[in-house]
Amino acid sequence: MxxxxxxxxxxxxxxxxxxxxxxxxxxxxxxxxxxxxxxxxxxxxxxxxxxxxxQDKEGLFTALIDWVTTQRFQIVFGALSLEDPPEVVLRRVATRLLDMLAVDEEYIAFLRLIIGESGRFPAIAQRFIQVLPKKVLRVLTRYFQAHPELKFTDPEAAARIFVGSLITYVMTQKLLHGQSIIPMQQDVLIDSVIDMIVRYPGPATDSGK
Incomplete structure (x- = not known):
């Protein structure tokens, strides 16, 4: 038994x-x-x-946000080795995220729900930001801080640029149905964003001084 x-x-x-x-x-x-x-x-x-x-509907929806976002966070960051070099780590993160969102219609619908209700219920959107984007930014910021060879003056800003590029792609291509209006291949975006991040030359210096 x-x-x-x-x-x-x-x-x-x-x-x-x-x-x-x-x-x-x-x-x-x-x-x-x-x-x-x-x-x-x-x-x-x-x-x-x-x-x-x-406790109530708000508590139920808050728990739902936590449950749904934790599942997706694990898909992207679970078993991800942060010991690997930046180009490898960033490519894996970007590819896992965009591959997931290309087929996860339920999560796309959930994102539309949160955005659509955020005007009347801002606490819903704030909870989502707290448990997913903020968590992702914290992980990437710490990773960038551990890699001074990237020469970022502000690792958190660099993390926001990386994540923001992916979010903009998802917003325009999937959430807002813009694939036929401003199309872009996923691989082209990933290559370009990683090249911008990894090959950042560092802050400009005044060679005359």
Whole structure:
């Protein structure tokens, strides 16, 4: 006979069951249009069970942001060796991110949901920024700080330039359906951004002094 899951594992599985149902309904109905009744039906649980694990709809959506973004962060940064040289690390990060977003329509829809609701519910967007972009920037900033040969005067600014280039590509090509208007091959973008970062000559100096 198989062993029964431990209480902590059972709790985690139940929470993930609720979160998966919640994701379906939030993507269909938006934040304001989602009710706990619909989430309960989609998740196959009672409303009491949802409230047992998540205090209210805001708490549920906050947990959903954490759950969804943690999964995607692991896809990009999981098992990534930060001991490798910058050109290797940055290429892996950029390729993993853009390859994932090229096929992950659920996550693209989730990003559209957060952007669309950010005007009325800024705390939603702020939570997303806190748990994903800020985390990514922190990892890359520390990596750049550990590589003085890159000659960055501000490693955090360099991390923002790298991440911002990828975000702009995703925004224009995927989120805003701009592939046919301002097309660009993914490999061309990655090569160009990495070349700009890795071959940065350092701050200009006054040779006359």
């Amino acid at each position: 198989g062993t029964l899951p431990t209480p902590s594992t059972a709790t985690q599985l139940k929470q993930e069951q609720i979160l998966q149902g919640a994701l379906t309904i939030f993507l269909q109905q938006g934040y304001e249009g989602t009710s706990m009744d619909r989430v309960a039906s989609a998740a196959g649980v009672s409303k009491i069970t949802i409230y047992k694990h998540f």
